Amino acid sequence: MSILTFKGGVHPYDGKELSKDKAVRKILPGKELVFPMSQHIGAPAQPTVEVGERVLKGQLIGKATGFVSTNIHSSVSGTVKKIEKRLVPNGSKVLSIVIENDEEYEEIKPYEVPDKWTKEYIREAVANCGVVGLGGACFPTHVKLAPKDENAIDYVIVNAAECEPYITADYRRLVEQPKEVIEGLKIVLKLFDNAKGVIAVENNKPDVIKNLKELTKNEDKISVAELKTKYPQGSERHIIYAVTKRKINSSMLPADAGCIVDNVDTVYNIYRAVALGKPLTERIVTISGDGINEPCNLQVPFGTSHSKLIEEAGGIDENVEKILSGGPMMGQAMFTLDVPVIKGSSALLAFKKDEIAHAVTTNCLNCGKCAMVCPEGLICAKLAQASDANDMDAFIKMHGMECIECGTCNFNCPANRNITQSVRTMKRKVQAMRRKGKSE
Ligand code: SF4
Ligand code: SF4
Incomplete structure (x- = not known):
């Protein structure tokens, strides 16, 4: 297959060599965990626990309020200390459940997994487990998997572009758990009888492409697409165009072009929800940039403070001028590290020089x-x-x-x-x- 892409785009320095070979390391969270009730697109979740109550790891603590909303689960066992507004990475204050970690990590029984996986069960499991788009958008996945006409879907695309510089979380997932990602894709394909699955990867990850091709060589309905390494190749519209040559605009959904697009880690968590009954309680976060002493990829329980991530990454350079939640192209500048890791937290980056703050802005040159x-x-x-x-x-x-x-x-x-x-x-x-x- 030829190298697929779209018109336009740029080639920023990708900095991925800092963390790409760092295997994912599980970390334990600190004593206090904060779970915002709004960390997804749609209506905020409603707390289901009260101050003073003991909760278990994996327990539902925030219930979706409506179809476009999502469940929130605790990532630790402990006691609910407060329910109050707390800061989140984008700088806003959101109603949050504050849990004191008892460090026992006592887990609740997973959701029941039946022998036969009907379409209804798959959608219900994804909704129960609070799976959202982990590429950054945090759109509830069960909504995405329920388009108006499921027979009109002919492509399920796994977005493995990871085009934002520095971030290597999806890359590590594909290196370390490719079979689970493929199983997740097969589960999504069960929902769409007319669809084929495409795992779309930028061609700066040749090892991953080779391995995925080998693992899927006997899968009739699954192929691996090589995408040109270019920013913003991972945007939903542009990955759809690269793979199918179909165009969508702001008034359309991917389903209007016969496509469902899910990020790698989303598909991995669909597998965990459907096959294991496990709710979404943690994610891989890349800690990187020239201001981080030991760049790494960490498996982080939600609710963990960003300051704990810095600690786990060997500390921060004293000359750091800029800290970002997310990638350098679309991430958000952070003014405090005292905010929790949430479902949309793909990276924590620190840089010694704030290029944007130092740049001198002049009048437009009309250069085009x-x-x-x-x-x-x-x-x-x-x-x-x-x-x-x-x-x-x-x-x-x-x-x-x-x-x-x-x-x-x-x-x-x-x-x-x-x-x-x-x-x-x-x-x-x-x-x-x-x-x-x-x-x-
Ligand atoms: S930010 Fe908007 S205007 Fe600028 S390149 Fe991207 S799509 Fe175009
Ligand atoms: S036309 Fe103006 S705004 Fe556009 S790149 Fe040139 S200087 Fe910048």
């Missing part, structure tokens, strides 16, 4: 370099101008709502302009206006 690399084919600089001038009509006419906020334009801008931020600001205004219009 932003538009040349925009994966959505947008005229990025013009969109930013429309946003800065508060010209909503012009922004919408120039298809500003198609922006995926990938930061590719910023990366290629010689004037160091924060185009993405301007576009994002106007997108939020348009979304708010449309919501208001609907409710009136």
